[in-house]
Amino acid sequence: MNWKKRISALALTLCMAVSLSVPTLAAETVRRPAPQARQQAAETAVGYAMQYGGALSASWALWEDGAVTLSQTAANIPASLKDAGHFAGMGAGVGGTLYGVGSVSKMYTTAAVMKLAEEGKLSLDAPVTAYLKSFRMADPRYTKITVRMLLNHSSGLMGTSGASAFLFGDDDEQAADELLDRLAGQKLRAEPGAFSAYCNDGFTLAQLVVEAVSGMELMDYVRSVLKPAGLENTVFSPADLASGKTDLSPAAVCTGDAAQRILPRDCVGVVGTGGMYAEAEDLAAFGGALTGTELLSAASTAAMAAPEYDRGIWPDEPLGMVSYGLGWDAVQFWPFEQNNIQCLVKGGDTLRYHAALVVLPEYHMAAAVLTSGGLSTYNELAAAQILADALAARGVKLDRTMPSLPEAKPAAMPAALTAESGYYGTTAQQVKLAVSTDGTLTLHQMSAAGVPDQTLTYYSDGSFRDASGAAAVKLVKESSGSTYLYQRSYTPVPGLGPVSTSDYVMVKMPENPVPEDQQSTWLTRLAGGLLPLAEKYTSQIYLAVADASAAAAGVSAPAELVPGYVGGMRIAGASELIYDLPVGRDGNDAVLQDGILTVNGSAYQLGGSVRELSARSGVRSTIQPDGYARWYRVGAAAAGKTMTAAVPENACFYVYGKDGTLKASSFLWGDTSAALEEGGLVVFAGDPGACFRLTYAS
Incomplete structure (x- = not known):
């Protein structure tokens, strides 16, 4: 569910320079590649994605004009697992393996909302409160949030909240069930509709809207939407698998420690935000169905693909890998945008799975790339390559020239820009920015210690650039009164194309004097x-x-x-x-x-308030009525000993080394004992009243 999104939100630690001409449109007839060549090209693209992201396995599929024409799986099988039977058939076979699709689940939720709108049961521009009567927030502006704003990420909600949304082997949906209670105590961080910022809670709200309006659980309603297209291999795991609703193959495995031990199944309790599983073939076919009228009307799919990013504050510049539609992360994408072809993109990342769905509506084509491990950004680029090669097979050759910054020359800087010096930041990154009268801008990283200061020079297009010309930044005063640090850059990823950034990456932070x-x-x-x-x-x-x-x-x-x-x-x-x-x-x-x-x-x-673990055999640790986990630090007395724990039902322990690595878990791997390292941590978690009895051996 998009715990990604960009490779480097601010690429000012600049990678290799690019100096290429602006691409020109091209569409010429070429010799149709043999199927074997297309298969090899797809393997190469996905191989790059797996390599760069460190993926354990992958599955991909291409859908064209109503049929899956390409489908395969691959795996980087660790030596320790080759004989464990977890990867049987992977590496040379067709698809058929389930993967968590993460935030690509949002497209199914969007389709459900659009179907209800078609049926006249809801309006995209009606307030959410019209459908969720118990929706409240500690901010009166919440009544302005519309259903549309949930789908284009402009609701103004904080973004992601709630405990126990990501679980292993547990289909508990309490994270979704408790969302309204959590939001009741929250404020908005922006006026609804002011700007788009990726928001998981917005799609969990959309899930609740679907359920309230349809009177059905989300997955049941989604199945009714998918049924006309015969799409049956999309599930909420593990509930659907355990209930016998599907006879699909097992899900792709994930590993989770230095020894690459197999983890229980990845489960995301906020289903409409990131909890669905699918085969690559089914996901590609779902994307393909959105190019026709099997699932939704042409008006609905066109509305989903419309440039929602034009609403509210948005850079008045060419867009990068994020240009929101309804549900879609992007409604234009390299190299298709440069060739006047619309491309729709949705990526998804859970903590273990990574997914990409890329669709070309005009050509009735879609590609899906799913991985265990990795990063959805690489999957998106690989899917785009598969589609570009498929277009070439149809006789349409795309200009795939690497994009570059527009031509500009060093110039005299307006003196007024010096007033924009100050601190700039966002949720994850902050910098100190100094603009000098000589036309230079210096960036000092605050949140990324050890990164050298960078000096950029003012250019004739109003940007500041470094000597390599790999990225440009501008200081933009918006109508809201805030000054934004806008960045435009193209980072080449060998074999896959560019990662393009064109966005407001930071805002000037108001002064806030405190003692x-x-x-x-x-x-x-x-x-x-x-x-x-x-x-x-x-x-x-x-x-x-x-x-x-x-x-x-x-x-x-x-x-x-x-x-x-x-x-x-x-x-x-x-x-x-x-x-x-x-x-x-x-x-x-x-x-x-x-x-x-x-x-x-x-x-x-x-972390500084954690108590030291007792080293006395027979000591007990009990989960209190509040249900809070109990954390302990390993001191000198317990260091070097082996702890054995009697673990009650519905509870477990985790043991961490002094470097923070997870050494043992009774839940993940069935460990009953663990060697303790001084400075490490031990946590006991479970239902209230769960009592752990500890014994030690030297």
Whole structure:
């Protein structure tokens, strides 16, 4: 569900320079490639995607004019798993394997909404409150949110909230069921309709709208929409598999530690946002069906493909890999846009699966690329290559010239731009920006420690560029009064084409003076990290804690804080942080009370407040009535010992090494004991009342 999206939100750490001419339109007759050549070309493109993303396996399919014409699977089989039977038939066969499609699920939700609109049961421009009577927020502007705004990401909601949305082997949908309760305590971070920023909660709301209006569970209604096209191989896993609603092949496996041990099945409880599974053939056929009238009317599919990004604040420049339609991430894409061919794109990422659906409505073609591991951005590029090759087989040759920045020369800079110096940021990145009278702009990374400062020079088109010419930035004063840092860049990915960025990537952060000791206190509190308390014991977040620790281990210096802020959150007092920057996805408000930090409704323990684990055999740890997980740090007394835990029903433990890597889990791999390292962590999670009895051996 799009926990991706771009490779480098701000590519100012500039990759290799490109100096190519602006592409010209081309459509010429070529010799039709043999099917074997097309198959090999697809294998090569998907192979690049697997290589760059480190994918474990992949499945892909091409749909043309009503039929799947290309379908295959492949796997990078670890030596430790070759004899385990998990990859039988993969590597040389056709498809038939289920993959989580992540946020591509949003396209099924969008189709369901559009079908209800066709039937006159809802209006895209009616407020959400017309269909969800219990929808409330701690912000009076919520009544302005329309159904359309949920589908084009302009609702103004924070983005993603809620505990236990990502689970292993558990079809619990409490994350969706509790959304309205969570939103009741939240405010909006922007006026509804002001700008688009990727929003998962918006699509979970859309799921609830579908269910309220149709009177059916989302998947049941989606099946009724898909039935005319014979699309039966799309499921919510594992519920559909366990209930016997399908006889599909098992889902592709995922691994989760250094030893590449197999994980339980990936489950996303917010189904309409990111919880569906599909075979590549079925997903490609779904995309293909959206080019005709089997599922929806021509008016509905045209509305989905319309440039919704034109609504509200948006850069007045050519767009990159994000140009929202209804549901679609992009309604134009390289190399098709440059050849006057519309291309519709939707990518999806869970924590383990990655998906891409790319559709050419004019030619009635669609391609799907699904992987275990990897990144949906690479899958999108591979799918685009498969479609371009398929067009060549029809006699249409595309100009695939690498795009480049428009021609411009160094020029005298307007003196007024020096006033735009200051701090710029978004949810995940902050910089200190200085504009000098000599026409130079200097960027100092605050959130990415150790990155050298960059100096760019003013050019005649109003942009600032570095000597390589790989990227351009502009300072744009919007009608809202905010100044945005706009970036346009093209990053070549060998074998797959360019990753293009054209977006407002940051906004000037308003001054927020706070007492110096208040900011230092927040820094101290958060220095030890945040540990989840309210996640179900089956949650994937316990494994994600290890992934985050591994990423942090490579950072040599701490990030710097913008005065008055913690990351992109404004310090609003000794116990409150607020995100209200008008840019970026997944904003968070946070409140500290009784040592617990609540972030958009999810509770976390400050890492520095974790108690030391007792090293006495026979000690017990019991989950309290609040259901919060219990975290412990391994001290000198327990270090070097092997802990064995008697694990009760509906509960488990996780043990982390001193470097944060996950060493053992009773739930994921059936571990009953684990060697403890000083400085490591142990967490016990489960239903209230679950009691763990610990014994130790030296």
